[in-house]
Amino acid sequence: MREEVTRSDSGRYGVLMDMNDTIDYAASVEDVFTMLTDEEFQSRKCIETKAVRHEVKIYDRGGSTVIDTRRAVPTDRFPDFARAIVGRTITIVQQDTWHAASADGTRTGTIHVTVEGVPIWLKGTLRLSSTAAGTHEIIRGTLHASVPLVGSKLERAAMPALEAAVNAEERVGVTWLAERAAD
Numbered sequence: 001m002r003e004e005v006t007r008s009d010s011g012r013y014g015v016l017m018d019m020n021d022t023i024d025y026a027a028s029v030e031d032v033f034t035m036l037t038d039e040e041f042q043s044r045k046c047i048e049t050k051a052v053r054h055e056v057k058i059y060d061r062g063g064s065t066v067i068d069t070r071r072a073v074p075t076d077r078f079p080d081f082a083r084a085i086v087g088r089t090i091t092i093v094q095q096d097t098w099h100a101a102s103a104d105g106t107r108t109g110t111i112h113v114t115v116e117g118v119p120i121w122l123k124g125t126l127r128l129s130s131t132a133a134g135t136h137e138i139i140r141g142t143l144h145a146s147v148p149l150v151g152s153k154l155e156r157a158a159m160p161a162l163e164a165a166v167n168a169e170e171r172v173g174v175t176w177l178a179e180r181a182a183d
Contacts, residue, residue, distance in 0.1 A: 017142070017143040017144075018140070018141070018142050018143075019122065019124070019139070019140065019141050019142070019143060019162060019163070020138075020139075020140050021138070021139040021140075021163070021166045022136060022137065022138050022139075023136075023137040023139075023166065023169065023170045023173065024131070024133065024134065024135070024136055024137075025134050025135045025137065025173060025174065025177055026133060026134040026177065027134050027135055027177045027181075028105075028130070028134065028135060029101070029105045029106065029107060029128045029129065029130050029135045030101075030105065031135075031177065031180075032128055032134075032135045032137065032173070032177075033098065033101075033107055033128060035173060035176050035177060035180075036067065036096070036098070036173075037058055037065050037067060037098070038058075039056050039058055041172065041173070041176055042056040042058070042067060042069055043056055044172045044176070045069075045165075045168055045169050045172045045173075046069060046071045048168040048169075048171060048172050049071065049073060049164065049165050049168045050073055050074060051071035051072060051073050052072050052073065052074065052089065053071070053072045054069065054070065054071040054072070055068075055069065055070045055071075056068070056069050057069075061097070063099075063100055064097050064098060064099050064100070064109070065097070065098045066095060066096070066097050066098075067094075067095070067096040067097075067098070068093075068094070068095050069092075069093070069094045069095075070091060070092070070093050070094075071091070071092050071094075072089045072090070072091045072092075073089060073090060073092060073161075074088065074089050075087065075088055075089060075090055076088075077161075078161075085118070086115070086117075086118050090115050090116070090117075090118065091115065091116040091117075092113060092114075092115055092116075093113070093114045093115075093116060094111070094112070094113045095111070095112045095113075096109060096110070096111050096126060097109050097110045098126065098128075104130070105130055106127065106128065106129045106130070107126075107127070107128040108125065108126065108127050108128075109125070109126040109127075110123075110124070110125055110126065111123070111124045111125070111126050111139065111141055112124075113141075113162070118145075119145060119146040120143070120144070120145040120146075121143070121144060122141045122142065122143045122144075122162060123141055123142060124139065124140045124141020124142060125138075125139075125140050125141070126138070126139055139166060143162065
C-alpha cells in the first residue's frame with residue numbers, strides 16, 4: 001500500500017490534508033466489491049480498528065450500494081490536546097457509496113467520514129480497477145477540521161487514525177479473500 005499525505009490550500013481555520021491510499025488485492029474487482037459490501041466483512045473491519053461498539057448497514061439507493069458504518073473507538077493513542085477536545089472515545093460515522101460497474105468492470109464511489117460532535121470530516125472518492133495481479137483500490141480524500149486555532153493540529157492528529165483504518169481494511173481484506181479462496 002502506498003500512502004501519501006499532502007497539504008492543500010488553507011481552509012478557513014487550517015490547512016486541508018489530502019489522503020491518497022492504495023490497496024492491492026489478489027482477487028477480481030467483483031470479488032473485492034462483494035467483500036466490501038458484506039456486513040460480516042465490515043464488522044470485522046470495525047473490530048480490527050479497535051471499535052468498542054459498532055453498527056453496519058448496507059443497502060441499495062438508486063442503483064448504488066451504500067455502506068454505513070458507525071463505530072466508537074477509544075482515543076487513548078490521541079495526543080493529549082486532542083483527547084481533551086474529543087473525550088475518551090469518538091464515534092466515527094462513515095458512508096461509502098459504490099456506483100454500478102462500468103463496462104470494463106471498474107467501480108467508482110464516494111467516501112464521507114465524520115466524527116460525531118467534532119467538526120472534522122473527510123470527503124473523497126473510491127475506485128476499484130482491475131490489474132494483472134487482481135484489483136487496485138484507490139481511496140482519495142481531503143480531511144478538514146473546522147476548529148479555530150487548533151484545526152490543523154486536529155487534522156494532523158486524525159490522519160494517523162484514518163491511515164490505520166485503511167491498513168486495517170487491507171489486513172482484514174487480504175485475510176477475508178484468502179479464506180474464501182481456500183474454500
